[in-house]
Amino acid sequence: MVTMANFLRVVKTLLALPRKRVNGAASLLTGWWMVRLLWRFRVLVAATLVVLVAYSTWGWVGLVLLAVVPPLASLTWRAVHPQSHGWLMNRLLARHRLRHVYRARWDAVMVACNLHRPLPGGDYGTPQLVTVSLAPVGDVLHVRLLDGQAPADFIRQADELAHAFGVPDVRIAPSGPGRVELVLVERDVLAEPVTLTDVPPVTDLRRVRFAIGEDGRWRTRDYANIAAEVGGGVPGSGKTAGETSMACGLIQNAAVQYVVIDGKGGEDWSWISGRAAAYCAEDEDLEAVLAIVEQVHGLMRHRLKTQKGERGEANFWNLPLDAHHPVVFVVVDEVQTFTDTKGMDNDTKQLAFQITARLSALVKKGRSAGIITRLLTQKPTSDALPTAIRDNASVRTAWRVITDDAAEAILGPVVRRSDITPVDIPEEMRGVAVVANAAGRLERVRFPYVDEHTAERIATRVADLRRELTEFGAPGVKDDSEGGSSEGASGEASEVRA
Template sequence: MNLASATLTEANGLGWVLVVAAVLVSGLLLAGPTLRRRYPVTWWLLLGFPSVAFRVVQTWRPLMAGCGLAVSRRPALTVVSGLVGKGSPPPQPRVPRRGLMHPTSGGFVLLVRLLPGQVPENFVKAASAMAENWQVHAVRVTSWKPGVVRIVASAADPLAAPRLPKQRGPGQLLRVTVGALETGAAWVLDLRRVPHWLIVGATRSGKSTLINALVAGLAPQPVALVGIDCKGGMELSLYEPRLSALATNREQAVRLLAALVDLTLDRMNVCRAARVRNIWGLPDKERPVPVVVIVDEIAELFLVASRNEKDEAHAAGTALIRLAQLGAALGVFLVVAGQRVGSDLGPGVTALRAQLGGRVCHRVADPGTAEMALGDLNPDALKAAQAITPEQAGTAVLASGDGWERARSHLITEAEAEAVAAEYAHLAPVLSELHVEAL
């Protein structure tokens, strides 16, 4: 009797567990649309990711076979012989072994070990099929280490409406969150890690928005901002209250760049006297202020119509190259932007491009500009940039020696950028070395 009672109690307990589980699941399903709209990350972790993970497990073997990524365990003739002579079923093919799926805020990451004879390009070609089978927005495959690829899936397009994270205080020095990556992570420009950047993009592609986001993030920091805008200051004059110097034509730009080179050489002497390799090795009280030089519309510096302009263009290009070569260790950082950047502007542009390790390519009007920005780093990044449509304003491909990503900058309007510059105008360092009054 006691055994029967215990069994009945266990059955009742199991029944209640099932009822509670059913109620919870039903509640989640009913609240799913609201939860997804208001708390997308929570919805993804509770409902989206488990369902996608189930699809991945269920479709893995047939997907690998359909994409030509499965390998027969026995030679083809042996299999056919077995089928004809003995009627035995064909052996299950070997498929690449996958690791555990790790959820992210809007997708998942999966490591896969390659079979002998396979290369990462085989999986890159199958990325579209993976996204279709798993019913996710996009799948991107990259090489993780020899013999292993990394699959990153995005459930939805995180670039559709990137959210600006709340930032308190100035944040880490020379490190600014400017948008969102396709993986859902924050797009961070870290000038200490990648000191010099080339940003290209056609009109209304998002180039100016990215510069707005960068300046807005640097404005509260103890850095000097220097602007070179040879289109009469039409773009960078918005930030003039926060700038330590601004050149609005090529003549002024040549003088300002020469002053920046002299400033860099002076810092080199200071570091040599202190027996340190860069300014970061100096004591805090002796360390000079970092200088971020923003050059808008680089073509205006290099286009020439006369011999005199040719000399100015050569001087500007030489100074920029010297700053790029010496500046990283001495606290001078370059952000060079332009609608069109091509080898037709002269050899100085190509030499400068080689010194700018970080690249951002928005939609461009000519393939040569995309080639100049990304062609020497990664052919896949170049293809991704050329696929950006006019409707995807703000979307860009960023690349460096570490690889490439699709990203989108936060929308910061001109009025917002102007307000930020005015708010932090008191933080603009006065650098007498730049001879601001002479410009």
């Protein structure tokens, strides 16, 4: 096998030799010119041979079979297994584009865009176009840089490259040392909503799909070792819907429990009530909200104190995930209802301070207890979202906002230095947001949309996975609210029943 492969490689190298190496009389006498000519038109030669063989063997029937069988086989394949069919078709098309569209023009474009480098002999070198792949957004050219070049050289020439390739935009992304990807953007993948009629269950919390990137591919997040997430955006920008679509996948996992506090006080989250370990849509009764927050806080303390002794590890994420030790997602929608004390009377203010203090503790210490706090707000300023909370939230999502200050309040100072900002997001593009990717760079994504009826159907389907937090060691919620002695409740947390 190996010798055969080597032999073929030698033949291929010989055939690909530049013409000037074997020319003139030598070429004429050895018949080399003919071999080269046949090689050059190898596809045509092969096709002609197949047609001739079919005709000579089966006559006209052979030709008809040749015209009918391949398309029929392709259609059947596509019907039976569309993924593998699509994969092969994409590869063939990408290869065709590489050879006949991009490679043919590559050197000229590199020179025109000033991305070539002079070589000692007076010649010049160009970056190598290694391969082409097809993405929903357009073609992606994978390029190996010349020594001394960096992706920044391409970023500077992005406009020139877009004009040279005849596309509205070219995006440049480093893809490894010495490599860069040019994404020839032919359409804005984020322009159209992505509506899901069902959501696959999340099986791996280290790879949770949450939105679609500008290349049309899903983005995932690693929720292990994360304590908190903050999301902000103007009313109607898609915060609740984004959170809903993610929750629909997570609640199908038995090792996930949800706690939802809806500060809007409406029905946005009522779909999850049958599956949520705790659900509260109170925007005025802050005692009820405090009771739930205290309960989660108690669970956190219980886990932090007993986890090592009982399960052998101090960090929740080093232990196997199972339904008896679930990750707890705490969603607080419109969190400013509870944290922004302007206009509150004194008693309510005290409750608000207690809620904020507990949320702040969850954000700071919840990571190693497997508690992930997710705060959504229309008002991402420091009076609505205390900096102690915001700065400890490692995942941030900014849907449409109006001012640079609001964008910075959610995403941090990085947004001032980036071309990508949530201030640009058009009003009609609800569900589009700016997030930081794994490399820390900002990017635009679109959250999928799951309407509340679909969400409710999913929640009902998996309602038997719901557990009370008290089953895992959280203190019970007291009904006779005595004015919220929060110190007492959390202090007793570690002793309550497991």
